[in-house]
Amino acid sequence: MRFRVIIVSVLLMSCMVNAQSIKDKADHFFATGNFSKSIETYKTLEVLDDVYDDIAKAYVAIGNYGEGLAYYKKAISVSPEDLLLQYQYAKLLSKTKNYKEAHKRFSDLIQSDSLNPNFHYELGVILEKLQDSTALERFKTTFQLDSTHQKAIFKIGKRHLVKRRFKEAHAIIDVGLESYSENIELISLKAQAYYHQEYYTHSVVWFNKLLDLGEKSEFIHEKLSLSYAQNSDYKDAIYHREEALKFNPQDASALFVLGNYYAALSDFEKAEDYYKKSLKLRDVPLSNEYQKLGLVLNKQRKYKEAIEALKKSKKRES
Template structure:
């Protein structure tokens, strides 16, 4: 056998073996055995298509860093599907700038793909770019049945109180997909904001019929019934909200007021007393804890606000006054203002020896700092 023939046979054998191995890997991937598939795929990493399969496998098991690495190895200019999948993974990993530039390159190659424009809108929205709505509108123009684009546009119309326009867009979407939960919810809210309460409650009920349950749905249903003086139904649905938040004092008070409308004064008394009992619980510790967290985040203005609420709950707690003093010192830039804070505290609480001792020491340090700065 000639050397040339032998070499040809070896090449054919190797290619056949490689093809067989990749078929095994494809089967492993199809059956969800992604890690095993990766091991087999890695026998042929010189092939861009194989690298893309490795990327998809890593993405399937949640190893996004490695998935991105293999996407970069396997991407080619004209493989638009894989490039789009790469963009979506960049977005998922919050690499918005790179995702945006990659997607704009795709749009340059295929400007009539509605999903490209929609995804660009999603990226822009994530970065608080108000032009996102323009991309959703472009996607909608290219595909008037695009449910996600329709929802985004309708949501913006509801938010800007353009209720009639919103209703038209929502209805177009529901004609194509009648059980779109997001659009049904938006439809119900839109009718509620327009004060069409009977129609709104029908759409909130449709959400329940489709298996959707939430505190928001039950609360809005209750309000719809109450607006039309159907207080028994209003009570029924408001009570359902309590399973999500049993200590909701506002919900209890509202239920009590509905019972009052029905002249059921015993139940009215029961729920209103429960509401007042919850509301009467002091929250000084909770507000103080919140203030401490804000201090850790160096958001001293918010910490001061939280301490003020804690003081309102319990004005006699000197420790809260003192800790608010420390937050104000961090927040204020002017050294004279800081000095006055400590002087005022010492005058207000002269009998609080421990706190006054600390305040006096800090006051002295501030005065020395002021003196040194003035002599420089």
């Protein structure tokens, strides 16, 4: 009898060691990014209860959200009190636009732990997707619970900016930048706030911060160009408008604006060139554009061409 007990114990120990070895291999595959191989290895275990969440994460990592959801459900059925599992499952529901179920899950999580700021934030994101105005209250609650929560600060700051509450926008953005001075989204909000306030010298500083951090876009260069132009810094305005054009070379409006800037610098030849490029791209040229072209042609004493452009301007007006 004793011998049989020893044999059974040895077999059980061997099974446990083998299972741990398989799990270690699967964990290694996961850690090194070989997610499909990790799934395959996890599934060779005789008992999957302890690895359902690992399989779920691996499926999510390769973009198979349907299987990820299925395995999170299995993991939760084994460990229904595990809030981390509930949180990961709820986030995936939100990501896959299962907003109704995600809303319920995050509401339940808040009931379990009302002091967790991220539960409130994620619920706010879902409410925002559902176009529910109470989303802002969730973001504010997140901020009250964690004044360094960058994502919540951005959401609140953006809402203030949209509503043109610039003082409030700057105040909360500054709080966020105190804990993370290189937050691209907050720096962009601050630059936009100054721009809409028509504080162009300040907007130039903050849009340039984005460039310094490696951010380059048509939007940034366009707003910098407009800000410089408002301060009559036409050389800088031209530089950034030309940088913006690299993203959209067929932008007739941008070409026309460049013509204006060169005209302001009395570089009428360049102005003429950009006005003509702008007119060529427009399906229906406007009288204002022809009038501008006529003026810069006249400045260069190209009187015949100037008269023709002004005639076209008159025709468009009539």
